[in-house]
Amino acid sequence: MGYVIAFMVLPVAIIATYSFFQRGQYGGIVYSLTLDNFARALDSLYVGILGTSVALSSTVTLLALLIGFPTALAITKLQPQHQNIALVLVILPFWTNFLIRTYAWIVLLSSEGLLNQGLLGLGIISDPLALLYTPGAVVMGLLYAYLPLMVLPIYAALSRIDPSLREAAIDLGASRFTALRQVVFPLAIPGTLVGCVFVFVPSVGNFIVPELLGGGKTVMVGNLIRDQFLKARDWPFGSVLAIAMVVMLVLLFALQARITKRVLGQG
Amino acid sequence: MTVLLDIHNVSKAFDQLAALDNVSLQIHTNEFFAILGPSGSGKTTLLRALAGFESLDSGQIVLDGQDVADVPPNERPVNLMFQSYALFPHMTVFDNVAYGLRREKRPQGEIAERVTSLLATVGLGDMATRRTHQLSGGQKQRVALARAIVKRPKILLLDEPLSALDRKVREDMQLELKRLQHEVGITFVVVTHDQEEAMSMADRIAVMDQGRVEQVATPVELYKNPGNPFVANFIGTSTLLRGHLSSGRLHLTNGVKVPCSLPSEDGAEIWLMLRPEDISQTPAGAITGTVISTNFYGPNCLVVAECGLEIPVKYLVGNSEVPRVGDATKISWAGDTGVVVRAS
Amino acid sequence: MTGVGKLGWVLAAVCFFLYAPIAIVIVMSFNASKIPFQWTGFSTKWYSELFANASVLEGLRNSLIVGVSTMILSVVLGVLLAIGITRHSTSSAVQALALAPAIIPDLALAIGLLALFSAISFPLGLTTVILSHTIFCMAFVAAIARGRILQIDPALEEAALDLGDTPRGVFFRVTVPSLMPAIIAGALLAFTLSFDEFVITFFTNGPSTPTLPIVIYSMVRFGVTPEINALASLVLLFSVAIVLISQRSVKLSQSI
Ligand SMILES: Nc1ncnc2c1ncn2[C@@H]1O[C@H](COP(=O)(O)OP(=O)(O)OP(=O)(O)O)[C@@H](O)[C@H]1O
Numbered sequence: 123m124g125y126v127i128a129f130m131v132l133p134v135a136i137i138a139t140y141s142f143f144q145r146g147q148y149g150g151i152v153y154s155l156t157l158d159n160f161a162r163a164l165d166s167l168y169v170g171i172l173g174t175s176v177a178l179s180s181t182v183t184l185l186a187l188l189i190g191f192p193t194a195l196a197i198t199k200l201q202p203q204h205q206n207i208a209l210v211l212v213i214l215p216f217w218t219n220f221l222i223r224t225y226a227w228i229v230l231l232s233s234e235g236l237l238n239q240g241l242l243g244l245g246i247i248s249d250p251l252a253l254l255y256t257p258g259a260v261v262m263g264l265l266y267a268y269l270p271l272m273v274l275p276i277y278a279a280l281s282r283i284d285p286s287l288r289e290a291a292i293d294l295g296a297s298r299f300t301a302l303r304q305v306v307f308p309l310a311i312p313g314t315l316v317g318c319v320f321v322f323v324p325s326v327g328n329f330i331v332p333e334l335l336g337g338g339k340t341v342m343v344g345n346l347i348r349d350q351f352l353k354a355r356d357w358p359f360g361s362v363l364a365i366a367m368v369v370m371l372v373l374l375f376a377l378q379a380r381i382t383k384r385v386l387g388q389g
Numbered sequence: 390m391t392v393l394l395d396i397h398n399v400s401k402a403f404d405q406l407a408a409l410d411n412v413s414l415q416i417h418t419n420e421f422f423a424i425l426g427p428s429g430s431g432k433t434t435l436l437r438a439l440a441g442f443e444s445l446d447s448g449q450i451v452l453d454g455q456d457v458a459d460v461p462p463n464e465r466p467v468n469l470m471f472q473s474y475a476l477f478p479h480m481t482v483f484d485n486v487a488y489g490l491r492r493e494k495r496p497q498g499e500i501a502e503r504v505t506s507l508l509a510t511v512g513l514g515d516m517a518t519r520r521t522h523q524l525s526g527g528q529k530q531r532v533a534l535a536r537a538i539v540k541r542p543k544i545l546l547l548d549e550p551l552s553a554l555d556r557k558v559r560e561d562m563q564l565e566l567k568r569l570q571h572e573v574g575i576t577f578v579v580v581t582h583d584q585e586e587a588m589s590m591a592d593r594i595a596v597m598d599q600g601r602v603e604q605v606a607t608p609v610e611l612y613k614n615p616g617n618p619f620v621a622n623f624i625g626t627s628t629l630l631r632g633h634l635s636s637g638r639l640h641l642t643n644g645v646k647v648p649c650s651l652p653s654e655d656g657a658e659i660w661l662m663l664r665p666e667d668i669s670q671t672p673a674g675a676i677t678g679t680v681i682s683t684n685f686y687g688p689n690c691l692v693v694a695e696c697g698l699e700i701p702v703k704y705l706v707g708n709s710e711v712p713r714v715g716d717a718t719k720i721s722w723a724g725d726t727g728v729v730v731r732a733s
Numbered sequence: 734m735t736g737v738g739k740l741g742w743v744l745a746a747v748c749f750f751l752y753a754p755i756a757i758v759i760v761m762s763f764n765a766s767k768i769p770f771q772w773t774g775f776s777t778k779w780y781s782e783l784f785a786n787a788s789v790l791e792g793l794r795n796s797l798i799v800g801v802s803t804m805i806l807s808v809v810l811g812v813l814l815a816i817g818i819t820r821h822s823t824s825s826a827v828q829a830l831a832l833a834p835a836i837i838p839d840l841a842l843a844i845g846l847l848a849l850f851s852a853i854s855f856p857l858g859l860t861t862v863i864l865s866h867t868i869f870c871m872a873f874v875a876a877i878a879r880g881r882i883l884q885i886d887p888a889l890e891e892a893a894l895d896l897g898d899t900p901r902g903v904f905f906r907v908t909v910p911s912l913m914p915a916i917i918a919g920a921l922l923a924f925t926l927s928f929d930e931f932v933i934t935f936f937t938n939g940p941s942t943p944t945l946p947i948v949i950y951s952m953v954r955f956g957v958t959p960e961i962n963a964l965a966s967l968v969l970l971f972s973v974a975i976v977l978i979s980q981r982s983v984k985l986s987q988s989i
């Protein structure tokens with residue numbers, strides 16, 4: 123069944139190699155190899171967009187971590203049969219339509235939206251707040267979309283930790299919190315980093331949320347790539363940005379693997 | 390002998406199941422105490438209750454005159470060596486052993502000195518900087534032991550400390566545990582389901598079954614005078630026969646009457662426990678049976694024969710007189726051998 | 734046990750965060766008012782209007798065509814892929830590569846595919862969408878099937894061969910039936926993924942064959958309407974139902 127493998131891997135391989143080829147070769151412009159596209163990516167305009175994307179995605183990742191870790195920890199404390207239910211509850215929204223989940227936040231955040239209506243009704247504010255079309259709305263939308271991707275790997279990491287390790291720490295004189303800090307946290311680092319990569323990477327590449335919740339005012343790398351392909355029709359440059367995104371993913375995973383090795387030794 | 394640990398009428402149930410059922414035990418200072426019982430008999434639950442990880446439904450645990458009910462596990466002067474060792478994989482051997490001392494906020498110098506000398510004692514002097522996954526099973530076991538001992542607890546609790554080791558290492562470690570206990574002068578409470586291990590190491594043994602303590606005694610006493618049929622069956626190899634005692638003769642359930650001069654009241658229903666060496670195979674034997682299996686043990690052979698009694702009879706013969714499976718056999722025993730075990 | 738209590742609140746709060754926005758959309762879809770944010774009474778009229786909306790129906794039709802085709806293709810290919818990588822390859826690089834489309838950012842995959850189709854001058858349309866969806870859906874199917882294959886005792890197949898079955902017969906009479914729970918779960922998963930997929934469709938689709946997510950996208954860009962609420966509710970419930978069914982069959986596959 124060797125041919126099966128070849129057949130399956132081929133499309134994947136083509137894409138991988140293609141994204142490296144195309145930089146000077148396709149896009150209807152030039153067929154000669156050039157590094158100009160890479161140089162262009164260092165232009166201050168694009169560096170600025172990259173900076174915004176990284177800043178927003180980092181915020182999203184940090185928030186997802188701060189919410190996701192206690193959530194995952196809470197799930198591990200449930201009884202086994204309840205753990206499965208809680209996991210399904212957390213993941214379920216992730217399997218539903220992304221556009222609709224983003225749309226729900228328009229309903230909540232727009233100036234006639236429910237949040238403003240509620241605050242007005244309670245007399246807390248007198249004029250509607252500009253909630254939608256802000257970087258904050260983008261962060262909220264991305265957090266909402268990708269929180270399950272943080273909870274899942276952290277839960278997997280926590281549930282693999284032998285509970286007797288925590289008890290051993292307590293037996294040796296550590297308080298509950300010290301045991302959590304010195305034994306559970308370090309051992310959960312690998313899974314936590316996976317969660318961070320899982321949230322960070324799609325956040326950087328997302329163009330729907332910045333468009334729908336950021337109103338086009340917050341431009342992220344994802345929007346830039348999309349525009350290079352569908353509007354500016356500058357495919358080589360768009361490819362450079364996309365390759366940068368994939369390279370970043372690979373680098374982040376490599377970093378994750380390194381840190382994991384540091385924490386747990388080679389084991 | 391002073392009582393260090395007084396376990397008084399302790400009960401603990403999981404859902405409906407009584408894991409500990411009215412357990413009472415007294416453990417003395419500097420004793421090597423073993424808790425022996427089949428799987429699921431509540432041994433681990435008892436140890437975890439002593440360490441503070443299991444709350445009690447009722448009863449008290451008094452350590453050195455103090456009821457420890459309200460003392461959280463991290464403040465009990467008791468340390469537990471986990472069945473799985475529970476070594477911290479993200480720390481070196483040294484850091485694992487130093488963990489408890491650091492929680493006591495001991496000075497650096499003292500920690501280094503105590504850890505180093507203890508590692509040397511358990512034969513791991515040159516392994517201090519290793520990660521735990523770089524150790525063999527026996528080495529892991531020593532680290533776990535050192536980590537639990539280094540705080541000099543009043544009692545060291547060991548949950549099946551040797552069960553993960555292969556036979557040869559296990560025998561070495563049994564001797565070493567004894568030696569170490571002598572050296573550090575700490576009371577050891579060892580849980581095991583291996584009776585040979587308990588017999589060879591412990592000063593006294595508590596036999597547990599289904600959450601109850603069946604008997605507490607020295608190894609010799611347990612072997613010679615089991616307190617009830619369960620202990621008689623569990624400790625060593627034996628044949629337990631039920632019978633009715635009447636004017637110096639025991640009426641067995643197959644109708645055969647054998648002489649019995651053991652001290653017991655006339656007319657009583659008793660259990661007679663016979664060790665394999667108590668029974669001999671002789672043409673003059675009053676009891677006849679059929680051999681169903683033969684098992685060689687060094688110079689002797691353990692023969693199992695069906696004699697129409699409650700259970701097949703087990704007895705030893707020399708290697709020159711081994712019957713064949715299916716042969717008819719005749720056996721007997723002297724009227725003053727065996728032990729009368731009262732039904733509980 | 735106050736720690737557990739506090740963590741319990743965290744869990745409840747997170748579930749509220751995850752479900753409240755969705756719940757609000759569903760509630761709003763039954764609002765009689767044309768102004769989306771004022772509740773004037775219960776009504777199902779937006780649902781009936783939805784079913785009269787030609788572009789929605791067109792999108793639904795296209796999405797179903799793509800979803801079912803993708804499901805069939807990705808199950809067949811995904812299962813073969815899973816058998817290939819678990820039974821016939823010891824290289825972890827091959828395994829990682831085969832499952833890669835499930836992990837790499839959808840945008841990168843989308844433009845890679847767009848570039849590929851342009852390079853070979855393949856006209857964009859439902860066919861390209863189906864092919865593209867298949868590439869990443871089969872990676873998910875393969876991941877599920879692989880988990881199941883690793884559980885199955887390889888001696889099962891050897892036993893069947895030993896009893897005189899042909900390799901081909903073994904495949905259809907032993908391998909496929911024992912993979913059945915994973916196949917069902919994978920099929921349902923592939924269908925939902927394809928049905929809800931937007932980014933890859935956005936890049937690899939032609940202009941004349943919009944799928945439902947493309948229709949939703951163009952509607953959503955013009956703001957909040959009760960009709961979108963109704964459409965969103967239906968799509969949500971549909972996905973949830975399929976995911977729950979596939980969860981059940983995964984559980985089934987674990988219990989067998
Ligand atoms: N956390 C728990 N929840 C429910 N039941 C438990 C729990 N811990 C133990 N039990 C039950 O209590 C009984 C005693 O268990 P325990 O672990 O003390 O046995 P053990 O004597 O240590 O057995 P082993 O030799 O197999 O380790 C068993 O029937 C077990 O199933």
Ligand SMILES: [Mg+2]
Pocket residue numbers: 432433434472548
């Ligand atoms: Mg146990």
